[in-house]
Amino acid sequence: MTPHSEENHTGAVVAFTNVKIGFEEGDVLRGVSFEVMPRETLVLLGETGTGKTLTLKLAAGLLRPNQGKIEVLGQEVSSMQEQELLTYRRQVGFVFQEGALFDSMTVGENVAYRLREDRLDEDEIESRVQESLRFVELEHTGEMLPSELSGGMRRRVSIARTLATRPPIVLYDSPTAGLDPVTAQTIITLILQLRDVFGVTAIMATHRLQDGFGLARFRFDPESKRVVRLGSDEGSAAAARAEGDEPATRFMVYRDGRVYFEGKPEELAESKDAYLQKFLV
Amino acid sequence: MADTPFQVAGREAKPVVRISMGEVLTDAFKQLLANIQDYSLMAGRSLANLASGPRYFQDILDQMDDIGVGSLPIVLMAGFFIGAVMVLQTGSQFTRFGQTALTGDVVAIALVRELGPTLTGILVAGRSASGIASELGSMLVTEQVDAMRAMGTDPSRKLVTPRVLAGILMLPLLTALNDFIGLLGGCVASVFSLRLNAVEFWTRAINALDFADIMQGMMKPLVYGFILATVGCYKGLTVRGGTQGVGRATTQAVVVASVMIIGADLFLTKLALYLGDKIF
Numbered sequence: 323m324t325p326h327s328e329e330n331h332t333g334a335v336v337a338f339t340n341v342k343i344g345f346e347e348g349d350v351l352r353g354v355s356f357e358v359m360p361r362e363t364l365v366l367l368g369e370t371g372t373g374k375t376l377t378l379k380l381a382a383g384l385l386r387p388n389q390g391k392i393e394v395l396g397q398e399v400s401s402m403q404e405q406e407l408l409t410y411r412r413q414v415g416f417v418f419q420e421g422a423l424f425d426s427m428t429v430g431e432n433v434a435y436r437l438r439e440d441r442l443d444e445d446e447i448e449s450r451v452q453e454s455l456r457f458v459e460l461e462h463t464g465e466m467l468p469s470e471l472s473g474g475m476r477r478r479v480s481i482a483r484t485l486a487t488r489p490p491i492v493l494y495d496s497p498t499a500g501l502d503p504v505t506a507q508t509i510i511t512l513i514l515q516l517r518d519v520f521g522v523t524a525i526m527a528t529h530r531l532q533d534g535f536g537l538a539r540f541r542f543d544p545e546s547k548r549v550v551r552l553g554s555d556e557g558s559a560a561a562a563r564a565e566g567d568e569p570a571t572r573f574m575v576y577r578d579g580r581v582y583f584e585g586k587p588e589e590l591a592e593s594k595d596a597y598l599q600k601f602l603v
Numbered sequence: 604m605a606d607t608p609f610q611v612a613g614r615e616a617k618p619v620v621r622i623s624m625g626e627v628l629t630d631a632f633k634q635l636l637a638n639i640q641d642y643s644l645m646a647g648r649s650l651a652n653l654a655s656g657p658r659y660f661q662d663i664l665d666q667m668d669d670i671g672v673g674s675l676p677i678v679l680m681a682g683f684f685i686g687a688v689m690v691l692q693t694g695s696q697f698t699r700f701g702q703t704a705l706t707g708d709v710v711a712i713a714l715v716r717e718l719g720p721t722l723t724g725i726l727v728a729g730r731s732a733s734g735i736a737s738e739l740g741s742m743l744v745t746e747q748v749d750a751m752r753a754m755g756t757d758p759s760r761k762l763v764t765p766r767v768l769a770g771i772l773m774l775p776l777l778t779a780l781n782d783f784i785g786l787l788g789g790c791v792a793s794v795f796s797l798r799l800n801a802v803e804f805w806t807r808a809i810n811a812l813d814f815a816d817i818m819q820g821m822m823k824p825l826v827y828g829f830i831l832a833t834v835g836c837y838k839g840l841t842v843r844g845g846t847q848g849v850g851r852a853t854t855q856a857v858v859v860a861s862v863m864i865i866g867a868d869l870f871l872t873k874l875a876l877y878l879g880d881k882i883f
Binding site: 379382384404408409410411412414416418419420422423424425435436439487 | 657742745746747749750751752753754755756757
């Protein structure tokens with residue numbers, strides 16, 4: 323994993339400035355501004371239809387805003403032509419809500435897709451595919467079709483597909499939606515690993531507050547290969563081994579197309595705001 | 604206050620928005636123009652993509668196999684029966700004048716110029732345009748197309764161009780086979796029903812055809828292949844409304860492609876006849 327070096331003048335890896343987007347049915351985002359710093363995870367909360375997925379698609383350059391500026395890795399995405407966007411998107415990983423695996427390809431072919439597009443050596447592709455599938459503990463599924471996998475396994479393959487390209491930024495669209503608690507926890511552990519082992523900067527849209535708190539309160543210790551609680555003895559030891567580099571997690575809540583809350587996990591947890599309380603219950 | 608029992612007192616009743624027939628027609632016309640524009644851009648890009656990389660040769664071969672080899676059974680069966688029916692229909696008329704020997708001439712010209720290409724076009728549209736629309740539509744609603752874009756692949760190059768190229772390359776070959784099998788069906792019918800000699804049937808059929816007929820018969824399927832593939836791709840990639848929308852797009856792809864093929868036939872026939880007079 324290559325650490326991202328291209329940041330904008332404030333040091334942010336992702337920067338939205340007064341971004342607006344709407345469709346025939348009306349405006350969805352009405353002037354959204356935020357920044358994501360290197361190695362930071364931004365947890366995006368909001369009710370259905372408030373524009374969480376749209377924000378991710380805008381950051382990935384899959385949609386163009388009606389107004390405003392989007393900068394990612396020091397490049398202005400909002401003004402790029404389609405051809406430039408194709409090159410840009412290779413630097414950004416996107417984990418779709420249902421996995422969005424190519425159903426006519428095997429799991430291995432799905433993970434190898436981008437590598438084959440880049441015409442890498444077949445041996446290199448094979449080793450990267452195996453490595454990525456091993457990371458999500460699905461190395462035995464390489465020859466299976468996505469339709470033969472469970473929902474949770476499909477999400478894990480989707481994470482493996484994203485990991486294979488070693489992107490510095492990963493966008494997660496409700497990665498635990500519709501999964502049982504145990505499988506959801508497995509997905510969150512993988513996201514922790516991507517962050518703490520590979521130093522990935524991330525934006526995660528979710529309905530589940532516990533996913534965000536999971537990222538904020540735990541870290542993956544590569545040495546012991548375990549998830550440890552931040553602030554605990556084990557967490558401090560892990561942080562010391564990582565030279566005190568604590569991963570930052572911030573929460574952002576959308577309401578009516580605008581940023582309603584932006585702050586640290588503890589600020590959200592302690593908030594007395596009636597709207598925010600709905601997420602905390 | 605409430606005007607009707609269904610209104611809640613104290614709330615304003617929703618204003619009744621009256622839309623004139625003129626507005627409805629204007630909106631529909633604008634929508635039609637926008638669709639034609641989008642379709643033209645997509646179709647144009649599918650060909651322009653051939654001029655530069657990346658090119659997906661394996662996808663082109665896969666689509667040639669699907670559209671070409673996959674359509675072979677229905678095209679051959681339909682061709683055989685149409686040829687045979689043509690002989691029965693024309694033969695019954697020629698019998699009245701004692702000119703049954705002319706059957707081979709008529710069947711050959713009708714099949715090679717008109718029935719072979721158009722019938723093949725409509726049959727493959729029924730099979731492949733619907734298949735393309737449903738496949739791409741399903742990919743769209745399950746976010747596979749977005750996933751492709753998110754990984755830096757241009758869906759126009761990866762999904763549309765291989766299908767369009769396969770359609771253009773495969774339709775003339777299918778038409779040639781359809782023509783041959785149609786004549787074979789005609790020969791069988793003429794031997795068993797009209798008691799014609801098989802050699803005489805083939806000799807007259809082949810002699811009746813000149814170069815202009817062959818050109819006309821081979822020019823049309825190039826356009827039909829382009830039409831059915833581009834319509835299938837356009838309908839698939841513009842699906843709205845989930846899986847129900849995929850079903851609707853599939854039906855529309857077959858209907859629009861078939862109508863466009865028949866409409867294009869008129870202009871292509873006129874063009875081919877003009878070129879036949881001037882050039883061939």
